Amino acid sequence: MARAKTSLIAALAVFAFLFMHQASSLAQDKQTPKTGGSVAKSSAPQASGSSQYAGADACKTCHADEYASWEKSPHWKTTLNTRGGPSKQGCEACHGAAASHVADPSDTSKLFLFEKASAKQINARCLECHASGTEHMHAINSLHAKNDVSCTSCHSPHHAKEAQFLLVKRQPELCYSCHLQQRAQFAMPFHHRVNEGMIQCTDCHNPHGTERPHQLRASSAQDAVCFTCHADKQGPFVFEHEVVKVEGCESCHTPHGSPNPHMLKVSNVNLLCLQCHTTSFANAPGAPSFHNQAAQFQACTLCHTQIHGSNFDKDFFK
Ligand code: HEC
Ligand code: HEC
Ligand code: HEC
Ligand code: HEC
Ligand code: HEC
Ligand code: HEC
Ligand code: HEC
Ligand code: HEC
Ligand code: HEC
Ligand code: HEC
Numbered sequence: 001m002a003r004a005k006t007s008l009i010a011a012l013a014v015f016a017f018l019f020m021h022q023a024s025s026l027a028q029d030k031q032t033p034k035t036g037g038s039v040a041k042s043s044a045p046q047a048s049g050s051s052q053y054a055g056a057d058a059c060k061t062c063h064a065d066e067y068a069s070w071e072k073s074p075h076w077k078t079t080l081n082t083r084g085g086p087s088k089q090g091c092e093a094c095h096g097a098a099a100s101h102v103a104d105p106s107d108t109s110k111l112f113l114f115e116k117a118s119a120k121q122i123n124a125r126c127l128e129c130h131a132s133g134t135e136h137m138h139a140i141n142s143l144h145a146k147n148d149v150s151c152t153s154c155h156s157p158h159h160a161k162e163a164q165f166l167l168v169k170r171q172p173e174l175c176y177s178c179h180l181q182q183r184a185q186f187a188m189p190f191h192h193r194v195n196e197g198m199i200q201c202t203d204c205h206n207p208h209g210t211e212r213p214h215q216l217r218a219s220s221a222q223d224a225v226c227f228t229c230h231a232d233k234q235g236p237f238v239f240e241h242e243v244v245k246v247e248g249c250e251s252c253h254t255p256h257g258s259p260n261p262h263m264l265k266v267s268n269v270n271l272l273c274l275q276c277h278t279t280s281f282a283n284a285p286g287a288p289s290f291h292n293q294a295a296q297f298q299a300c301t302l303c304h305t306q307i308h309g310s311n312f313d314k315d316f317f318k
Contacts, residue, residue: 052097052110056090059098062105066091069158073166078129094125094157119150126151135208142209149178154207175201182256191257203228204255224248226255237309241316242283243276244308270298 160166279286291297
């Protein structure tokens with residue numbers, strides 16, 4: 001941190017120029033940072049006084065690194081939000097009114113300190129601006145939020161390792177750092193190529209929560225997310241394989257990875273089908289008695305090829 005008085009004056013000269021448009025719209029409170037001491041007096045706690053705010057340019061001299069990272073991030077755009085006022089702009093939109101801190105740096109009592117805040121407080125802070133839009137509609141009740149995973153578990157406004165989306169790590173490593181089991185699943189011989197970078201966890205899941213189980217996304221038609229990419233399985237078919245529509249893809253596939261080349265839940269296809277197609281299973285007809293499992297009838301999909309549904313044959317032969 002450079003706190004020399006000379007650089008303070010130099011910096012303020014630059015900022016007087018850079019932030020002119022901003023200063024003019026917030027004239028009263030933006031003028032003051034020049035003399036740290038005088039701000040304290042004018043900002044003696046007033047219930048709603050905007051003079052409790054010092055403006056981002058007042059922070060730069062002492063917090064050059066944080067200023068630089070902020071300036072490079074999309075958050076600088078908050079300075080354009082003159083309608084929201086100083087409480088929605090710059091550093092103080094996240095850190096709270098800081099005029100008293102500028103006057104006396106050792107006074108951090110009015111600042112919002114992320115390191116000390118609870119996950120709930122952090123989420124609420126960020127959602128002051130990010131709650132709108134479908135992507136974040138369920139953020140407050142997401143499984144992440146409910147389990148104390150906060151915005152800053154995945155995002156860092158100042159120390160992001162990924163410029164895009166301010167992520168602390170890139171996917172999938174970000175997710176694996178907490179979801180160890182899933183790392184093992186995507187290491188299976190047959191898997192959606194997440195580790196290879198072809199698909200992302202967030203193609204199927206929304207880390208900010210959804211109304212579906214497992215924070216799963218939906219297709220554009222509000223159906224299973226799988227149809228976004230596997231549209232051919234959607235139908236509608238003249239002869240539906242009821243289970244595809246009713247119980248979903250997961251009744252036969254493990255979406256992360258599997259030892260089976262088609263990512264089936266069970267390594268042998270006949271064992272999968274016979275979980276339902278036995279005489280004891282109520283909804284599905286038992287496989288006919290001529291289906292001798294010691295012979296060629298093991299490879300069910302050799303004959304029942306259109307297993308996701310057919311327009312021509314009730315037994316999915318074609
Ligand atoms: C005159 C120098 C100075 C200015 C100007 C200044 N700060 Fe600080 N700031 C400090 C110092 C010194 C500390 C460490 C205080 C302590 O820990 O007692 C600090 C601490 C902080 C912290 C807490 C950091 C932590 O590690 O928890 C935040 C957040 C912060 N400042 C934000 C701001 C913001 C926002 C502004 C502008 C509105 C600002 N500061 C302006 C000197 C300054
Ligand atoms: C979008 C919200 C947000 C904005 C805007 C923001 N900060 Fe921060 N700040 C954070 C978070 C969150 C942390 C905790 C560290 C992290 O996750 O990056 C933090 C940490 C800090 C710290 C503690 C030291 C550190 O680097 O971790 C200082 C000092 C600080 N911010 C100053 C500033 C200043 C000065 C500005 C404006 C130039 C600013 N912040 C803008 C959210 C914000
Ligand atoms: C479990 C990790 C995780 C958590 C927790 C998380 N995010 Fe995200 N966020 C991501 C990832 C990953 C992306 C990248 C977008 C994508 O691939 O869908 C993202 C994208 C975003 C975006 C930009 C994309 C958009 O459409 O809005 C914003 C804004 C955002 N997150 C804000 C938040 C806020 C606010 C919180 C806290 C309420 C939060 N995030 C919590 C992982 C997370
Ligand atoms: C004062 C309002 C405000 C607050 C508070 C705020 N943000 Fe933002 N955030 C914005 C704006 C504005 C953008 C830029 C949107 C754009 O580019 O369209 C943004 C963008 C983002 C992005 C997207 C970055 C990208 O590369 O597209 C992420 C991620 C994000 N914010 C996370 C957070 C987190 C985490 C917090 C809490 C620590 C937070 N924000 C607090 C206003 C805010
Ligand atoms: C192709 C879509 C898809 C991708 C990509 C994907 N998931 Fe999933 N994930 C699912 C589905 C579907 C379920 C629900 C499984 C079920 O109901 O049996 C699920 C379930 C989960 C669960 C809940 C526990 C479990 O295993 O049932 C976690 C945690 C999870 N996924 C994390 C991840 C992570 C981390 C990544 C990236 C490394 C990822 N997922 C990538 C589709 C996907
Ligand atoms: C900081 C740790 C952490 C990170 C990072 C993280 N998660 Fe989670 N995640 C959790 C916790 C804790 C839960 C709730 C407990 C559980 O179900 O495992 C959870 C739950 C989930 C669930 C719902 C699981 C279920 O049982 O229904 C999914 C899906 C998920 N995370 C996906 C992701 C994805 C995708 C990423 C990366 C973008 C990610 N997570 C990053 C900690 C994390
Ligand atoms: C973002 C696009 C995308 C989504 C969403 C998606 N997939 Fe896939 N899927 C692929 C791609 C691409 C492949 C090709 C595999 C490869 O070669 O990497 C694939 C392969 C598969 C395979 C193996 C095909 C084979 O070779 O036998 C199955 C089974 C599968 N997906 C099921 C699902 C299920 C179930 C879901 C929903 C939970 C789903 N997919 C969601 C893109 C997607
Ligand atoms: C009744 C069990 C079952 C259900 C439910 C099911 N599948 Fe399949 N799926 C299979 C079997 C068996 C195969 C292997 C077919 C073969 O051997 O030719 C397969 C193969 C696939 C393949 C790769 C071969 C191809 O036809 O493209 C994809 C992709 C796929 N399924 C996606 C899905 C999706 C998406 C869903 C949900 C809409 C789904 N499956 C639901 C049993 C099922
Ligand atoms: C999760 C349970 C389940 C699994 C697994 C399953 N099915 Fe089905 N299957 C059903 C149900 C339910 C029906 C619809 C019965 C009806 O319409 O009366 C059905 C219908 C059928 C039919 C049409 C029967 C008729 O009405 O003529 C065939 C053929 C069939 N399944 C073959 C298979 C094959 C081959 C597999 C393995 C690749 C398989 N099924 C896996 C539940 C399942
Ligand atoms: C060699 C080809 C072949 C193989 C392999 C095969 N089937 Fe069939 N399947 C048939 C024929 C032929 C029928 C009778 C169609 C009819 O009577 O209209 C049939 C009918 C069915 C029916 C419908 C019964 C009903 O009452 O409508 C089910 C269910 C079925 N098979 C399940 C399976 C299962 C499960 C497997 C794997 C264990 C399998 N099939 C393997 C040829 C085959």
